[in-house]
Amino acid sequence: MDPKGKAALITGGARIGRTVAEELARRGCDVALTYRGSRQSAEETAEAIRALGARALTVQADLTLPAAARAVVGEVTRGLGRLDILIAMASLYEKTPYDRLDEGAWRANMDANLRSTYLLVLEAAPLMKARGAGRIVTFADWLPVSGRPRYRGYLPYYVSKAGVVGLTQSLALELAPEILVNAIAPGPILRPPGFSDEADRQVRKVTPLKRWGGPLEIAKGVLFLIDTEFVTGECIRVDGGRHLH
Helix, strand or coil: CCCCCCEEEEECCCCHHHHHHHHHHHCCCEEEEEECCCHHHHHHHHHHHHHCCCCEEEEECCCCCCCHHHHHHHHHHHHHCCCCEEEECCCCCCCCCHHHCCHHHHHHHHHHHHHHHHHHHHHHHHHHHHHCCEEEEEECCHHHHCCCCCCCCCHHHHHHHHHHHHHHHHHHHHHCCCEEEEEEEECCCCCCCCCCHHHHHHHHHHCCCCCCCCHHHHHHHHHHHHHCCCCCCCEEEECCCHHHC
16 A cells, blocks of 8 residues: 555554654655643654644544544544554553552553554444555564563563454454554564663663664554555564564
């Protein structure tokens, strides 16, 4: 699919999402962004999109709420006139020691990382089907895709992201042939705030390409999954080979 003249919805338009949005805008794609609390960041991204000659729309939404998906998709189609591409990036990543796990932690991860994507697809897919084509890109994680967790304290997160892979594959089957559905599984892309120099050295040591990836590497992967006409149900690791260690 050529993004030119199309409209994309990106959930989570900050940091990596901003780079994805800007790359789409450079190719003539209008972009809608959702945000939960960081309105300033979303508006700054929208201004960057407009500066590149594309239309931009920001929508405040708590995507963990069941009614939010319908409201967001409705606002996007009213504002941009169509919806061809869904990029579900928004997620929750919090460390919770096993002995402090409860139903709330489980539900928070499932709602933010898995259920919200499912509900958005239910609203967006019929619009794409009606136009005869669409692209959906979900976001998993390199760890569950690699077959096993590596770090303690993230049990609900790992399970939810493994669920995203299963959801992606199931949607690819259900929505074919009009809609292609694939996932990106990021690895070491951005150095987290407060990350020590020693931790940074360890990440580089166990990553075969010996560096952090950066948002543009994710954007390139997303653009490939939008461009392709014969890839669906795949999960592409963008991790510098981290899964090989």
